Amino acid sequence: MRYTSEFRDKTLIQGILKEIRRTVSQRWVIMEICGGQTHAILRYGLDQLLPPEVELVHGPGCPVCVTPLELVDKAISIATLPEVIFTSYGDMLRVPGSSQDLFSARGAGAQVKVVYSPLDAVEIAKNNPDKQVVFFAIGFETTAPANVSSVLQAKALGIKNYSILSSMVRVPPAMHAILGAPHNRVQGFLAAGHVCTVMGYWEYPPIAEQYHVPITVTGFEPLDLLQGIYMTLQQLEAGQYQTQNAYTRAVTYEGNRSAQALITQTLEPCDRQWRGIGLIPMSGWKLREEYRDFDAEHRFRVSHIQTKESEVCISGLILQGIKKPNQCPAFRTLCTPENPLGATMVSSEGACSAYFRYSRDQEDIQDHATRSERF
């Protein structure tokens, strides 16, 4: 496919890997923020091709993983109301709530439907006027425009039986939280390319300045990722901390201004809990007052939610880049994609599911030094 296969070219990959090896003189820790990037890195084995000095840690950029337990539980309670058709992106169905997940709620009779796009949820509302249709609007800045478009569409069409349960989150406050933490190890960031297609990267230079970390906007193909890593390493080695763009075919500095306008028209920042991490100030988005009628939390006053998190799951530490999935005692034993204990094992962007799928067990990592010498 165009814009895809060219960025998987073996010769060019080898070329840039050699350049990376030549550039690196000491240990560096770089975080890729986006879970989609984590998966690509593991799928192509880039973590094992890089010189051992370069450690990639995996960030919190998996919206499914960070959706707070309380909202998952709320989603399940709303979904079980008889008048409700609950719609969601497929990834959310197996995310464990305190006592069950949406998938098992569906098994017990709740009407839960998977949609590809939130506009499809509006269509369902249009075709089922006697039902309340609720959409689980999770996601980062990448997904926010699609989520809010559904609200604008419902409003424009006068559809009254549609609402969203918002768990939308923003990347920059999470970067502040990671860099400001006392145990932070991150020295450079690969910024999430698809978030930046919407938001541009004008929000990042102040972060780079404040914490003295280079930030490189990075895409998702192997060459994109290696180029992002290379540009970050060049800066680290030179003691610089600028914001750069390694994904110029999709991202501009300003981003998609009209998508940003949709977001600011409908949403305002709010404090938000991140699952496993805790409260990050002003890291969430909620519907503005004038769209309150479309807010499911307002429409369905669900209370008495008693959350109970798994006692063994360390996904919070993984999402902050402090631990790796294979350091979790439950990894591959008690916790598998069929029987997940944490959201990071469920999502197609979760670090635990990536480690499971691409077999990064503890021995593989210890073997890293020997492996990377082979190339």
Next chain:
Amino acid sequence: MCLAVPGKIIQIYMRDTMRMCKADFGGITREACIETLPEAKEGDYIIVHAGFALNILSPEEAEATLQALEELSSLEEQIRSEDALS
């Protein structure tokens, strides 16, 4: 979730209040909303996520990136042959 894939616009139309298109993703045709990309036209490559086009891909920038990567590879070869000579 934040995965987004490149597709080529093959047809543009309105659905209710939204500007939509049909786009080709390597042989599979799907609908995408192009409401925030008023300049998008047939033949453009867009990057689509959750049925929503995030941006138009720039062929010039894609070419420039590949070019730079090629230069990097040949630079490496050049240095290696210089090393071999010295």
